[in-house]
Amino acid sequence: MTPGPPAGAPSTKRIVIRRYANRRLYNSRTGQYVSRKSLEEMARRGEEFVVEDTTTGQDITLSVLGQIIVAQEAVENHPLLPNDFMRRLLTFYGDTLRTLLGCYLDFSLLTISNESVRKRLAEAGSSALKLMDEQVQQNITFVENMLLNFTPSPAANSNEPDKHGRTNRTHS
Numbered sequence: 001m002t003p004g005p006p007a008g009a010p011s012t013k014r015i016v017i018r019r020y021a022n023r024r025l026y027n028s029r030t031g032q033y034v035s036r037k038s039l040e041e042m043a044r045r046g047e048e049f050v051v052e053d054t055t056t057g058q059d060i061t062l063s064v065l066g067q068i069i070v071a072q073e074a075v076e077n078h079p080l081l082p083n084d085f086m087r088r089l090l091t092f093y094g095d096t097l098r099t100l101l102g103c104y105l106d107f108s109l110l111t112i113s114n115e116s117v118r119k120r121l122a123e124a125g126s127s128a129l130k131l132m133d134e135q136v137q138q139n140i141t142f143v144e145n146m147l148l149n150f151t152p153s154p155a156a157n158s159n160e161p162d163k164h165g166r167t168n169r170t171h172s
Contacts, residue, residue, distance in 0.1 A: 015042070015049040019060060025051070040068045104143055111135065 016028040017039065027034045042049055043065070051061045073079045081089075092101045111117060112135070120131055
């Protein structure tokens with residue numbers, strides 16, 4: 001028996017889960033119906049899957065994963081996503097920084113789920129807060145660099161000449 005990928009690591013083969021009109025989920029690889037709990041376990045094992053609606057043909061993976069997260073949050077005594085975080089997160093919908101936030105959150109989760117980072121945190125024990133502080137500083141640097149590349153320079157938005165005497169006016 002060969003070991004599977006580590007938890008959270010993507011596998012090379014994507015499993016297709018089909019959701020039928022009766023809302024049942026069918027694993028096309030195993031030929032069995034599965035529950036959302038089964039999908040949660042697959043995600044925890046790092047198995048890559050996509051959920052397709054058989055009626056529309058649409059990829060509904062995001063919606064199904066969201067339902068799994070909401071169900072998990074409802075049963076936790078200490079939710080991973082507290083109310084204040086969720087409220088702040090909602091403010092980014094429709095905001096121009098939405099893409100930046102998505103990249104930042106993805107980067108942060110990838111970093112903290114990295115096996116070497118987890119090992120360092122476990123070994124650190126009481127100094128785990130120091131390691132987390134270091135990670136926060138790295139994340140701040142990451143976001144600052146993204147913002148520098150994301151934000152247009154003030155000269156690009158004005159009709160003031162740049163250091164070469166050129167203006168931003170377009171000529172038709």
